[in-house]
Amino acid sequence: MSLSIQYLHVIGAFQGLLLAGLLILGNQISTASRILGVWCLLLSLSFLGPFVYMEGELNAFSDLIGLHLFLPAGYGALLFLYCRHAIVDRPLALKELWHFSPLLLCYLINIELYLSPPEVKLDAILNGPKDLMLIIIAQVIMAVQAFGYLAWSMIMVRRYQVQATQTLSDFNPDMFSWLWKLLILDLAIWTLKIMPFDPEYRYFRTAISDGLIIVLIYSIALAQWRNPQLFKIAQFNGSAKGQSNDTSAERVTAKETTNSEIDATSDISNYSGALTPETRSSLYIVVQQYMEEHQTFLDNQLTLTRLADAVGISTHHLSEVLNQHQGKNFYQFVNEYRIDFVCESLKLDADIKILDIAMEAGFSSKSTFNAVFKQIKGTTPTQFRNSLK
Secondary structure (H helix, E strand, O other), X not given: OOHHHHHHHHHHHHHHHHHHHHHHHOOOOOHHHHXXXXXXXXXXXXXXXXXXXXXXXXXXXXXHOOOOOOHHHHHHHHHHHHHHHHHOOOOOOHHHHHHHHHHHHHHHHOHHHHOOOHHHHHHHHHHOOOOHHHHHHHHHHHHHHHHHHHHHHHHHHHHHHHHHHHHEOOOOOHHHHHHHHHHHHHHHHHHHHHOOOOHHHHHHHHHHHHHHHHHHHHHHHHHHHHOXXXXXXXXXXXXXXXXXXXXXXXXXXXXXOOOOOXXXXXXOOOOOOOOOHHHHHHHHHHHHHHHHHHOHHHOOOXXXXXXXXXXXXXXXXXXXXXXXXXXXXXXXXXXXXXXHHHHHHHHHOOOOOHHHHHHHOOOOOHHHHHHHHHHHHOOOHHHHHHHHO
């Protein structure tokens, strides 16, 4: 191991142990934080592993030789569980521990080696094990679980993202951007680890991948420690299953209908068919008038279901009207009203406190307001107010 790699491992191990303690033992820590803390602990142990046999001689820690080799077989499960519990903050169920079966399997198939005397394990590390096939099988398991859980995590994050934009009006859109960056960087790390390289560049590849791991996990761990609710969507807490069912209902493909079969002014709340373009247009006018007359967008707890109930149509039809007639999701539809409310207020009084008018407009936090404002207007609230002056 080169000196630069040694320094990298020492730094990684120290930071991992420190963050693991902060994330696992903190008083006001979320489930996602503790999952991330376990991940940091495994990473630090993985970085410390090579130091046990670095001198090539037996020592007081020789019984621990090789125990770090298959810890990455649990990283995929930790990534998946972190993303799930970061968005929906709920306790970790005992049944979810089955996700760590790849980690357990890697150690079980190599149990004979781990039960061997220290000198046998040291020889296996330095000169290669006698039964190389079991090591190869474990490495394949690690790669499969890494990419398998990565794909699963991407599907889950995408599902929550669609669910949030279709049914909720108040959450920070930047949270999903950060989660996607986390997943893409994880993909880059594992791709780098399994790609064949010239042995001459082995240490260079190891340094890059280990460095990316440190940046990936420890940066997000530090942010999670500072804000345990970093990626949490409050409306999903304890009701994600019900929300998911609503979203599934919105994706039901219904039979086509004609104007003679359904009239926009009739009670269609129990109708399950698809709407004609004319009906969608009429319903959109009804929804638009209701929003403007009652200023429903000022309610920061407004959801697709609540608005649909207020207007008197089904959530499926309201979603269809917004998506197919206006090309918008519920999140965009409501927040455009909120941003227009803020802009008009600033035009009337350019000296008003931006945060005050944002809270009045229906936003629940400054970060959410800033992210939505820039997403819709392409500029920051302060820049917009300065342009008025």
